[in-house]
Amino acid sequence: MNAIPAEIDTPDIMVELDVLDRNIERMAAALRAKGLRLRPHAKTHKMPEIAARQLAAGAVGLTVATIGEAEVFAEHGATDLFIAYPLWIGPRQAERLRRLAGTAKVAIGTDSVEAAEAAGRHLGAAAAGIEVLVEIDSGHHRSGVRPEQAVAVARAAAGAGFRVAGVFTFPGHGYAPDMPAKAADQEQQALGRAAELLAAAGFEVTRVSGGSTPTAELTGTSATTEVRPGVYVFGDAQQLELGRCTMADIALTVAATVVSRHEGDDTTPRRLVLDAGSKVLGGDRAAWATGFGRLMDHPEARITALSEHHATVLWPDGGDLPALGERLRVVPNHVCVAVNLVDEVAVVSGGKVVDRWRVAARGRNA
Amino acid sequence: MNAIPAEIDTPDIMVELDVLDRNIERMAAALRAKGLRLRPHAKTHKMPEIAARQLAAGAVGLTVATIGEAEVFAEHGATDLFIAYPLWIGPRQAERLRRLAGTAKVAIGTDSVEAAEAAGRHLGAAAAGIEVLVEIDSGHHRSGVRPEQAVAVARAAAGAGFRVAGVFTFPGHGYAPDMPAKAADQEQQALGRAAELLAAAGFEVTRVSGGSTPTAELTGTSATTEVRPGVYVFGDAQQLELGRCTMADIALTVAATVVSRHEGDDTTPRRLVLDAGSKVLGGDRAAWATGFGRLMDHPEARITALSEHHATVLWPDGGDLPALGERLRVVPNHVCVAVNLVDEVAVVSGGKVVDRWRVAARGRNA
Numbered sequence: 066m067n068a069i070p071a072e073i074d075t076p077d078i079m080v081e082l083d084v085l086d087r088n089i090e091r092m093a094a095a096l097r098a099k100g101l102r103l104r105p106h107a108k109t110h111k112m113p114e115i116a117a118r119q120l121a122a123g124a125v126g127l128t129v130a131t132i133g134e135a136e137v138f139a140e141h142g143a144t145d146l147f148i149a150y151p152l153w154i155g156p157r158q159a160e161r162l163r164r165l166a167g168t169a170k171v172a173i174g175t176d177s178v179e180a181a182e183a184a185g186r187h188l189g190a191a192a193a194g195i196e197v198l199v200e201i202d203s204g205h206h207r208s209g210v211r212p213e214q215a216v217a218v219a220r221a222a223a224g225a226g227f228r229v230a231g232v233f234t235f236p237g238h239g240y241a242p243d244m245p246a247k248a249a250d251q252e253q254q255a256l257g258r259a260a261e262l263l264a265a266a267g268f269e270v271t272r273v274s275g276g277s278t279p280t281a282e283l284t285g286t287s288a289t290t291e292v293r294p295g296v297y298v299f300g301d302a303q304q305l306e307l308g309r310c311t312m313a314d315i316a317l318t319v320a321a322t323v324v325s326r327h328e329g330d331d332t333t334p335r336r337l338v339l340d341a342g343s344k345v346l347g348g349d350r351a352a353w354a355t356g357f358g359r360l361m362d363h364p365e366a367r368i369t370a371l372s373e374h375h376a377t378v379l380w381p382d383g384g385d386l387p388a389l390g391e392r393l394r395v396v397p398n399h400v401c402v403a404v405n406l407v408d409e410v411a412v413v414s415g416g417k418v419v420d421r422w423r424v425a426a427r428g429r430n431a
Numbered sequence: 432m433n434a435i436p437a438e439i440d441t442p443d444i445m446v447e448l449d450v451l452d453r454n455i456e457r458m459a460a461a462l463r464a465k466g467l468r469l470r471p472h473a474k475t476h477k478m479p480e481i482a483a484r485q486l487a488a489g490a491v492g493l494t495v496a497t498i499g500e501a502e503v504f505a506e507h508g509a510t511d512l513f514i515a516y517p518l519w520i521g522p523r524q525a526e527r528l529r530r531l532a533g534t535a536k537v538a539i540g541t542d543s544v545e546a547a548e549a550a551g552r553h554l555g556a557a558a559a560g561i562e563v564l565v566e567i568d569s570g571h572h573r574s575g576v577r578p579e580q581a582v583a584v585a586r587a588a589a590g591a592g593f594r595v596a597g598v599f600t601f602p603g604h605g606y607a608p609d610m611p612a613k614a615a616d617q618e619q620q621a622l623g624r625a626a627e628l629l630a631a632a633g634f635e636v637t638r639v640s641g642g643s644t645p646t647a648e649l650t651g652t653s654a655t656t657e658v659r660p661g662v663y664v665f666g667d668a669q670q671l672e673l674g675r676c677t678m679a680d681i682a683l684t685v686a687a688t689v690v691s692r693h694e695g696d697d698t699t700p701r702r703l704v705l706d707a708g709s710k711v712l713g714g715d716r717a718a719w720a721t722g723f724g725r726l727m728d729h730p731e732a733r734i735t736a737l738s739e740h741h742a743t744v745l746w747p748d749g750g751d752l753p754a755l756g757e758r759l760r761v762v763p764n765h766v767c768v769a770v771n772l773v774d775e776v777a778v779v780s781g782g783k784v785v786d787r788w789r790v791a792a793r794g795r796n797a
Contacts, residue, residue: 074524074797077796108739130740150740151690153706153756155756158440177691177692179754179756180690180756183756202699207691207736208691208741323519324519324574333577338517340797343713344794344796347714348714348715348716349709372573373474374496375573389545390519390545402710402714405739428773430773431443
C-alpha cells in the first residue's frame, strides 16, 4: 500500500494525502488547545492546495518569506499574509506591496531604522495600510534586533507611516539536538521582553509571533500570540533526527530507483546509488545530521554522499542490498528546499496517484 | 562597470557575458592543444544559448545527466548527446530514448549487466541505434565498476543489441584540496586499463571519456579521447578554493541586498544578512569549503550560515560593514545547483542587462 505507484517515473516527489491531512490537523489542534493562533509558513510547500487545507483547519492566515510568494498566494485567494522577513524596499518593491495590500491584509517585518525609513519613503501613504512587526533576535543571531533595540525600530516604522502591530522572531537555533526546548524558552523571554518594552513606549501590541516546527508545540503562552511552523505539514529527516516526528508522520518522500549496486571489497564500500541527488533532495546537511536524507523503509541505511543526480547509500553488512531497478522512498533532510526543486508533486493515496499539485510559488525568491 | 545593474531586483542570477565567452574559449583552446575532444556537461548551465556557444567554439557534442535534459537540448538542435549516467531503463524511458535517437546521435552509460539487459529488453531493435559507454570507478566510489569488471558489462550491453563504444568515468574525488592532479592520474590509469581490457576482448574502443572541471586541463592523453567538464563556463567558489580559477574567471554571481546589519557585541557576532539564501545559492558546502559561497568584492568575508532566504556573513573586524540596502555579488559554492533554482538568468555586459536567458532544462531530473 505504501509502495511507489507504477505510473511514477523516478526521481519524483510524492505527497501522501492522508498523512498530510493528519499533520495539518494535529498541529492545528495542539495550538488551538494552547490558545495560540497558527499562521503556517507557506514557503515549505508553496502550494495553494495545501494552504487551503491549513486555512480550513483553522489557520488565521499565512506566513511567507518574499513578496513574490505573497503575490502567488494572494492570487489564489489568501486574504491575510505576513511576509516574515526584514524586507529592503525600493520603488519596485513598494509598487508590488501597494498592489498586494489592495487585495489582502499585509504585514511585513523590519529590523532596522534604515529599512523602516526607506520603506516608508517609497510606500508613501500606502504604508498606513500595512502592518509592521519588528524582528527580534531570540538567540539564532541571524536577522533581528535585541529586545532593548525594538522600540527605536518601532518608532522609525511608526514615523514612516506604518501601523506597528508587534514583534516576531525565528528561533532557528532550535534546529539542533536537545535545543528545541531551550530555544522555545529563549524565544518566549525575548518576545516577552520586546513586547513589554513596546507597550511601555505606548505601542498597542496585538501580535507577538514566534515558532518553528521544532519549537511550535513547546511555545510558551505568556507572551506569544501566534506561531509560524512550516515543515510540520510534511515532516523531514531533520525533524525525525531531532525527535520532533516519527517515520509515520512523514508525508513527503522522493521516489528513487537503484541505478548502481556494489557489494564492495577491500577498497570500495558496500553501497547503492539512487537516482535522487541534490537536484531533487536539496543539499542541506546540518552538522548533526546522520546523512543527506533517510530511506523510509530502511532506517539503518545512510546516504553518505550526494551529487546532483546520485545519492550514495552505505548499506549495513547484515542486510541484503536491494536489487538494481528496485524503487525506494527517500526522506529529504529539509523538505522546504526539496519542494522548491520541482514544478509539481504527485499526490498519493491508497497506493495510487490521485492528483498532481503545482508548486505555484516555486522559485519566487524576490 | 561591474556594479549590479539598477534594473535587477535581488536576489537574481547574473551572467557576465564577456567572462563566459572567455571561459568557453580558454577550455576549448586548452583541450584542442592537447588533442582531446571537448564534450561539455550541459547540466551546469541548462541553457541552449550557452550550449550553442560551446559547440561554436569546437565542442564535439554535449554531455547531459538525464533523458529529460537530452530532450531539451535535442529540441534546441543538439545532434550529439551523451547521457553520462547509469540509466535504469523501463518501458517509458525506452520510448523516450527511441524518439531521441531519431533526432540525434545518442550514447548512454551503464555499469551493470542487469541494467544493460533491462535496457535492451525494453528498447528492442532501437538499441542498435544507441551507443553504450561502460562506467568505470576511477576512485570516486560512486557509480561505476572496476576496470576488471568492464568486459562483463560490455558483453551484456553488446548482447542486448547496443554498440559498445568505450568507457567513461567521473573523477569526482578530484573535488578536494590537492586532489585534482592525483584524481586525474587515477582516472587515466583506470580508463586506460578498462579500454585495454575491452580492446583485448574484441571491442572496438572509439570513446574513452573522462574529465571534470578540476581535472580537465590535467587530463592525460595516453588513454582519454574526450573530456566532459561543466562548471568551467561559470566558475564558482569551489573552483576558486580548489585553485582551479580566479575571481576574474567568475562569470556567474548572485546579486544580493544587505537586509540586516549588526555591529555585534559580547554575545552576538558582527555580521550582515543578505537576501540570497539556499533557495538561490544552493546549499552545497564541501567539508573543505570556507563557507557557503564567497563575496566577489570582499574576499575576506565569510558566509557562515545559510537559510532559505538569508546568508549570514561574518565580517572581519578591520573593514567597515557595508550599509543596509547595499547590493553585493555572491559567488555560489556550486554553480550547477544555483542555476537549477531559477527560471532565467540576467545576461550582463558593460554594466547593463543585455539579455535574459531561460534555464530551459531546469528541473528536468527524470
